[in-house]
Amino acid sequence: MPTPSNPSSGAAGGIPEEPGAPRTSDAAATPDAAVTPGAPKSEPGAASAGGDAAPGGESAADGGASEAPAAQAATAAAPTSATGAVPESATAEATSPEAAAPEAADPKATVPEAAVPAPAASAATTAAKAPAAAAESVAGTASATAAPEADTPAATTAEPAEPAVVAASATSETAASEAPASEAPTAEAPASEAPGATGPSAPKASGTTETPAPKASATTEAPATPASGATGPAASKASGTAKAPAPGAAGAGGGKKGRSIAAMRRRPWIAGLFLLPALLILGALVVYPIVYSLYRSLMNADGSGFVGLGNFKEVFTDEGTLIAFRNNLVWVVVAPAVCTALGLIFAVLTERVRWGTAFKLLVFMPMAISMLASGIIFRLVYEQDPERGMANALWTTVHDTFADTAPWPDARPRTDAPLTVTEGGAYLTRETVDAASPVSLPLVGIPPKEAAGEALAKKPAKAAGGKVTGTVWLDFVKGGRSEHNVIDQQEKALSGITVEAVKDGRKVAEATTADDGTFTLPAAADGAKLRLPAANFAQPYNGIDWLGPALVTPAIIGSYVWMWAGFAMVLIAAGLAGVPRELLEQARVDGCNEWKVFRKVTVPLLAPVLGVVTVTLMINVLKIFDLVYVISPGATQREANVLALQLYLKSFGGSPDQGVGSAIAVILLLLVVPVMILNIRRLRRESRR
Amino acid sequence: MRIPRAPRTALALVSVAALTLAAAGCAKEDEGSEWAASHKPTVDLPKLDGQKLQVAAVWTGAEEANFRKVLDEFEKRTGAKVEFVPTGDNVATYIGSKIEGGAPPDVAMLPQVGVLRQFAKKGWLKPLGKEARAESAKNFSKGWRDLGSYDGTQYGIYFKAANKSLIWYNTQAFEDAGVGEAKDWKSFVRDAETLSDSGVDPVSVGGADGWVLTDWFENIYLSQAGPEKYDQLAAHEIKWTDPSVTKALRTLAQLWGKKHLLAGGNKGALQTDFPKSVTQTYGDLASPDAALVFEADFVGVNIEGDTKARIGKDAQVYPFPKVGAQPPVVTAGDAAAVLKDSKGAQALATFLASKDAAGIWAAEGGFISPNKELDLSAYPNQPQREIAKALIAAGDDFRFDMSDQAPAQFGGTKGEGEWKALQDFLANPKDIEGTQQALEKAAAKAYRK
Structure with missing residues (x-):
């Protein structure tokens, strides 16, 4: 008595409704009294426990073994209160409530281990009716055990702690009262399932798990306790109806795998009943669409006629x-x-x-x-424009590091210019040139702002010694009023362009235009055609067309x-x-x-x-x-x-x-x-x- | 915070006053359009107090807000409540599913003539009432009324039209190159060359959007082959392998076949979507990436929304140059159609046929009405007026967008049919025959259904 009251009184300071809970649970001999006051406290914890464990509980109904994690989770949480971490899971679980029990669950029995099972056993012997009482008594324990951990946080936020204790205590009971070690693992499963089954709001839980109740009553031992551990909340919610305890017991009964399978065999409709909601949902959301798609694939566009394949x-x-x-x-x-x-x-x-x-x-x-x-x-x-697409920005940067950029990428001759465009993209004069008259090589197509900084184009001075001279310039002024192929005022020179003299397809001389656009080729160029190689006008590398x-x-x-x-x-x-x-x-x-x-x-x-x-x-x-x-x-x-x-x-x-x-x-x-x-x-x- | 009583009361009074003022201010703004306020109603509408109507249209953003103004005026005059429902991009699918679900809107704005006919055929549309027909006869030329008809019965009123035969140009680029507005195709191509000489890429083509390319083709074809051939081709009565198509494609290749005439070259054009085709013409006004862009009047919306250019000053517009005898006028439009035969729905159709309704939106901009009675002064600026004038002046010789008349599979699907074939043509303008084969193959399949 004093031990539980310690934590609970600590809790009492914090949460107003709590003080009643542990005390009445201590006095669990009067079941009814225990239920109602125990209710407010134990309810949230167990309810949340149910919420958490619900899936586990459900799967346990079919498989049994698969929900072990839930129980383990419980132990995982329990160790905070448990002192001795014994490797074997069954004992670990047994110890954790043990550790909790002395603090909280003395009320009925003096031996710590028996503390919880005791009410359970007594409850169990009273069979179908008793669970209610058991429920309460252990509801008491549950809440009591929960208390030490749950007192600091508000009842509702204590979720993780409480389910842990509830589940753990439940298992410990089965384990303890059922002695045989071999049974323990199976028994432990239903235990954790118990809160799962009952935790959720009473009507639903009771509705689904009601039926197995009789079986539970058949099993006289521990099952009642997990039931109680879990039903405490349910009972508190459903205020101790006969239904509420049943599910818990059922969960425990499910632990007896063989028997329940036998029961399923005897009454297959039970399985059917359990599967029905899932089947309905699966049918509506999976099977029906598939079948309808199949059907629809054999119909025409508006679904009015059959078109076969x-x-x-x-x-x-x-x-x-x-x-x-x-x-x-x-x-x-x-x-x-x-x-x-x-x-x-x-x-x-x-x-x-x-x-x-x-x-x-x-x-x-x-x-x-x-x-x-x-x-x-x-x-x-992947954007094409290197200014916007990162892939091409990287790629062109790498590319341009290894390749030179052309001085005048956009320049091209007019159709009426004395230049033709060759296959390779170079510009070639139509006629051969001679030293007597300077050569005009007009180009257009350069954005005004790019040529803005260039010097004005000049006619070259007549060169002596049979040298060939000429000018390369931008044959366009703003407004488009300049004469074609003639160097007008204000027309800009194109500097840095390579000019080659070609005779019979062979390059004989080469020059580069000066700032004023002029160039001078040696006498060897006399009588050759002039070529502006494509390298002068290559488009800037624009990256990959991702x-x-x-x-x-x-x-x-x-x-x-x-x-x-x-x-x-x-x-x-x-x-x-x-x-x-x-x-x-x-x-x-x-x-x-x-x-x-x-x-x-x-x-x-x-x-x-x-x-x-x-x-x-x-x-x-x-x-x-x-x-x-x-x-x-x-x-x-x-x-x-x-x-x-x-x-x-x-x-x-x-x-x-x-x-x-x-x-x-x-x-x-x-x-x-x-x-x-x-x-x-x-x-x-x-x-x- | 504690405030003594008297000041508190004062504060309350002040805030109430402020709220009232604010409310009054808002109310004034929401009063509806100035145009409606300054023009007398020309159409009689019934009293529809307490009735509720639903109108479905594709419009969002500014267009929705402007259409809302039109509906507000209707509400004011009749007392009915009108709810606007945006349909999303695919109006036909949206309305189709609404009708099958048993809850169609009262009035829907149908953007494609094919959809209107298809719906009428299925019996989903209700014929226009007497008043609406009378109003329509008064305000619309026969061509527009026929477009809204199926089997001799009028179902639709073309409330909003698009003039898809416009060349929008960058004033500065045209000045720099010394070119003006071209009257015919030959000078248009020559101007493009001059523009290119001047160092600006002449023509911006939004080739990533297939419909831009179909509009190019339609304008050339309509002007070159004439309205009859155009109608035949639209109905697939003549094949796409027809010599007239060859001729049109060859004409188109005069422009598309020269890399330096397209902004970004052919490859670049294919990667340019419609909004980008506008921004690269007007984005950088001093040195634009392109000198002109061809498309409909709604280019103006993009210019105003995405660029700093001012329409009428930096951005000017002229009609598509004639390729044959007459310059083309290719249009598109949204037709109001009645889906639930009620007094309210018919009254709304009547109202939308009136120049009162057209004037409200026209004054807000971004809108062209095929309503021939609407005074050109209703439009807010000179370019809008010219666009509207060209549309009305075409009389009955305008033609509705051909790809909108074709089955969507052919004329309206990304990566298929006409869109795809013309994109391939833009990529390789030499392959005229292959393009025609591809067009015919896709058309044969689409029209067969």
């Missing part, structure tokens, strides 16, 4: 859809492989560096971005890899953590170098993980839509098309034909199915191991 024929003859097929194939082959390979490399390498976690975080971060957002990001990255027809799919796959390599890396890193170090050490001792260790030991050991990652990504890639839709520009959307996008475009695009759209959907489903089967098979194989 016509839509499928259309799909396989439509060029756009065939491109989509081809692209999907490329995607499925390339994207998962590249992602997995990169993920593997990252995972293996980051394991060895100190800042590996930071790096992993960085690589994983794109996963946090939506496909749409990363699509927009990459649309900008989103052009040829590169658009690889470019989009690149953005996908950016997003998903992190996913692969994290999974593979997790797998890597499970690889026994000894094997690697052994290999090293045996004289393998790192590459060999990686190839012959690490990768084979990781094979299952790599398989999972690749297959998961394959399924993901088959459905790819957003990235393609966002990144590909209108002109090349067709070249970038994939099935999911084609499905959308056909169904809701310009000329909607949901018949064809459904046909594509069916085909897409058929494509995913083999991969799914592969995945399920492997899962089965692994679970059998």
